[in-house]
Amino acid sequence: MNRVQRKFDSKDPKYFFCCGRYHVMTGAKKLAWILTLSVAVGAMYLIAELFAGADEVFDRLYRPILLISVVAVGPLWYGLFNERHQFLLPILISLALNISYFNSAVVVAFTIVLINIEEGYETLAAWCPQFAQYAGLMAVFIWLFSIYKNAYYYIKHKRQSLSSVTIANQEMDRIYIVAPKEGQAPPVY
Numbered sequence: 001m002n003r004v005q006r007k008f009d010s011k012d013p014k015y016f017f018c019c020g021r022y023h024v025m026t027g028a029k030k031l032a033w034i035l036t037l038s039v040a041v042g043a044m045y046l047i048a049e050l051f052a053g054a055d056e057v058f059d060r061l062y063r064p065i066l067l068i069s070v071v072a073v074g075p076l077w078y079g080l081f082n083e084r085h086q087f088l089l090p091i092l093i094s095l096a097l098n099i100s101y102f103n104s105a106v107v108v109a110f111t112i113v114l115i116n117i118e119e120g121y122e123t124l125a126a127w128c129p130q131f132a133q134y135a136g137l138m139a140v141f142i143w144l145f146s147i148y149k150n151a152y153y154y155i156k157h158k159r160q161s162l163s164s165v166t167i168a169n170q171e172m173d174r175i176y177i178v179a180p181k182e183g184q185a186p187p188v189y
């Protein structure tokens with residue numbers, strides 16, 4: 001049974017972001033630089049905090065996520081430049097963990113504000129910047145996740161398209177020639 005597969009189109013609108021201005025692979029590579037720098041700065045900050053003896057709840061909770069992010073940056077570069085979609089999975093997992101972490105941080109900050117609302121404006125004013133910071137970081141991680149998810153599917157569909165074309169070409173290379181056997185008369189048309 002033959003299956004008709006849609007031809008891969010790299011200019012499909014689903015592979016663009018920022019209102020169709022940038023291709024997902026170009027954006028993913030540029031954002032990989034920014035992500036690498038931010039992970040490096042985060043790691044340096046965390047190391048400096050460890051040597052200073054600070055042990056905040058934020059740092060203790062964020063250490064495993066930062067470690068996963070550090071480990072995920074290497075496969076991200078390999079996956080983007082060699083177009084291997086499996087190597088983008090660690091960064092997608094890392095971004096999903098970051099989203100869930102900041103989502104829970106936003107919920108906790110908002111709950112603390114609601115519980116302490118009767119204490120007055122000072123409590124609300126103290127928590128609003130942190131609430132806004134967590135919400136902003138969560139939005140950035142959701143945006144990064146969507147870009148790398150689209151890059152994952154772009155590479156996956158491109159590789160599937162190339163492999164199906166190769167299989168089709170191999171099948172077309174098989175040419176069957178029908179030749180009459182010795183002693184038989186040629187067929188009459």
